Amino acid sequence: MLDIRSIRQEPDKYKAGLSRKGVDPSKVDELLQIDADWRSALTEVERLKSVRNTASENIGRKKKQGEDASADIKQMKEVSDAIKALDGSVRDLDAKLQDMLLSLPNIAHPSVPDGASEEENVPLRYIGDKPNFSFEPKPHWEIASDLDIVDFERATKVTGTRFVIYKGLGAKLERALAAFMLDYQTEKNGYTEMFPAFIANDTSLIGTGNLPKFGDEMFKLEGLPYYLIPTAEIPLTNYYRDEILEASLLPVKFAGYSSSFRSEAGSAGKDTRGLIRVHQFQKVELVKLVLPENSYDELESLVQDAADILDALELPYRVIEICTGDLGSKETKKYDLEVWLPAAGTYREISSCSNFEDYQARRANLRFRREDGGKPEFVHTLNGSGLAVGRTVAAILENGQQEDGSVRIPKALVPYMGTEVIERRKA
RNA sequence: GGAGUGAUGGCCGAGUAGGUCGAAGGCGCUCGCCUGCUAAGCGAGUAUACGGGCAAAACCCGUAUCGAGGGUUCGAAUCCCUCUCACUCCGCCA
Numbered sequence A: 001m002l003d004i005r006s007i008r009q010e011p012d013k014y015k016a017g018l019s020r021k022g023v024d025p026s027k028v029d030e031l032l033q034i035d036a037d038w039r040s041a042l043t044e045v046e047r048l049k050s051v052r053n054t055a056s057e058n059i060g061r062k063k064k065q066g067e068d069a070s071a072d073i074k075q076m077k078e079v080s081d082a083i084k085a086l087d088g089s090v091r092d093l094d095a096k097l098q099d100m101l102l103s104l105p106n107i108a109h110p111s112v113p114d115g116a117s118e119e120e121n122v123p124l125r126y127i128g129d130k131p132n133f134s135f136e137p138k139p140h141w142e143i144a145s146d147l148d149i150v151d152f153e154r155a156t157k158v159t160g161t162r163f164v165i166y167k168g169l170g171a172k173l174e175r176a177l178a179a180f181m182l183d184y185q186t187e188k189n190g191y192t193e194m195f196p197a198f199i200a201n202d203t204s205l206i207g208t209g210n211l212p213k214f215g216d217e218m219f220k221l222e223g224l225p226y227y228l229i230p231t232a233e234i235p236l237t238n239y240y241r242d243e244i245l246e247a248s249l250l251p252v253k254f255a256g257y258s259s260s261f262r263s264e265a266g267s268a269g270k271d272t273r274g275l276i277r278v279h280q281f282q283k284v285e286l287v288k289l290v291l292p293e294n295s296y297d298e299l300e301s302l303v304q305d306a307a308d309i310l311d312a313l314e315l316p317y318r319v320i321e322i323c324t325g326d327l328g329s330k331e332t333k334k335y336d337l338e339v340w341l342p343a344a345g346t347y348r349e350i351s352s353c354s355n356f357e358d359y360q361a362r363r364a365n366l367r368f369r370r371e372d373g374g375k376p377e378f379v380h381t382l383n384g385s386g387l388a389v390g391r392t393v394a395a396i397l398e399n400g401q402q403e404d405g406s407v408r409i410p411k412a413l414v415p416y417m418g419t420e421v422i423e424r425r426k427a
Numbered sequence B: 001g002g003a004g005u006g007a008u009g010g011c012c013g014a015g016u017a018g019g020u021c022g023a024a025g026g027c028g029c030u031c032g033c034c035u036g037c038u039a040a041g042c043g044a045g046u047a048u049a050c051g052g053g054c055a056a057a058a059c060c061c062g063u064a065u066c067g068a069g070g071g072u073u074c075g076a077a078u079c080c081c082u083c084u085c086a087c088u089c090c091g092c093c094a
Helices: A004-009 A011-020 A026-064 A070-103 A140-147 A152-158 A169-187 A202-208 A233-238 A292-312 A359-364 A389-400 A411-417
Strands: A122-127 A192-194 A199-201 A226-228 A243-246 A252-261 A280-290 A317-321 A333-341 A346-355 A366-369 A376-378 A380-388
Touching: A004 A011, A004 A026, A011 A026, A026 A070, A122 A292, A140 A152, A140 A169, A140 A389, A169 A192, A169 A252, A169 A280, A169 A292, A169 A380, A169 A389, A169 A411, A199 A202, A199 A233, A202 A226, A202 A233, A202 A359, A233 A252, A233 A280, A233 A359, A233 A380, A280 A292, A280 A389, A292 A317, A292 A333, A292 A346, A292 A380, A317 A346, A333 A389, A346 A389, A359 A366, A359 A380, A380 A389
Parallel strands: A192 A252, A243 A366
Antiparallel strands: A122 A317, A199 A226, A252 A280, A280 A380, A317 A333, A333 A346, A346 A380, A366 A376
16 A cells, blocks of 8 residues: 555656556546545544533533533534534545555656566576477376376366376475475575465455455355465465564564465466466465565565475576566566476576565554654565475476476485485376 | 353453543553662553644644444443353254
């Protein structure tokens, strides 16, 4: 959520910022008009309340002394009615203002490149060597089916399309990757391991910015204000919601493992096969709550924390900077890590690392205090995948595949897998 | 799921025949005094949000906040309704 007071002071800055995000700048004028109406109504109702408060004190005093106060009471009844009416419009205007503020996107950091769509994202660096195959590399779903380690068909029977069931060493690979990622981020990068609930309430989803605008991307529990979390970002960022943290606690660094549920409305036809786009996948999510002045440095280190996993797993990838046109609604700046998938010959997103500045903190009322007696300030929040497990499985299968159909396990993962190779199952 | 009890400031804890209560008292914390050091003692201070005074800071004024929301009333921490949460007992379960 944007700061209404800043918008009042520098409307032009916000108009420019919002139009970079594709919002009609006249929204700002509309917003300021409602804000002005709200404030004038508020000033008036507060004036009336002040009148009422002093009058009520007088009435109390008179009654205590046995004097007649019925005239005052009669007069105050009118004031009270006026207050009631005006209070209603103050509330309506405020609700309207909040709704508008909640649905406005964050504005991009000046360093973010302009661009209309993902076509204009900027690749920053390419890391690792792509494997050279002396044979035609197979897509991961074929490898997985041949090895009998992921069952796509039966998952569709048991649940529905775009669900998967891992089996045997596939299931173990999922577990091994999650354990490896959590161990790495907690032991090497200083994160605190978290295991959240996979269901969050609507207030939390408003806090992170998924509601009110993106409700149709999530699975909602019928008849309840609960949603299956689309990412562990929701519970982790909301963990300290409505609290004032001591500055010494910052930066807070959480590494949370969870399933992520995406209804992916409107994505029909894209990535219909394999592990890339499914309704439920597992992910280790990194969340940071930091001092405002540090958040861009923290974003850089967050990207590296996520990239560490790809480095350790010897997977080739690139880092790209997201342009304004592809930047999500909540983010001020974002980098994606894209892993190489040889069968398709493309890079695919495997981690997305973003700074939200105080956009989420303001919604979630997530603050800190620099010193005793200091004013509470909003923290800056960041998050990034470290990494998405399903896509990592896909990358390991495709990059590690061998001519005989077996798959080589990255060295770092061998202790977790207990084997260096996933062999074709003996028929 | 059934029955009961409760929810007050950073913490503990007063406060219900509605009236000057943002809220006694204590603890903690901050500053000052005192003091070989520490402790004790003495004095002062110590919530948040929003609006206004101003373009800002300090400061001042106003409004709101005693779990949340609504209601009664000139006036609600105190009365009524709904909800949420916590605890205890019973039931059930991993």
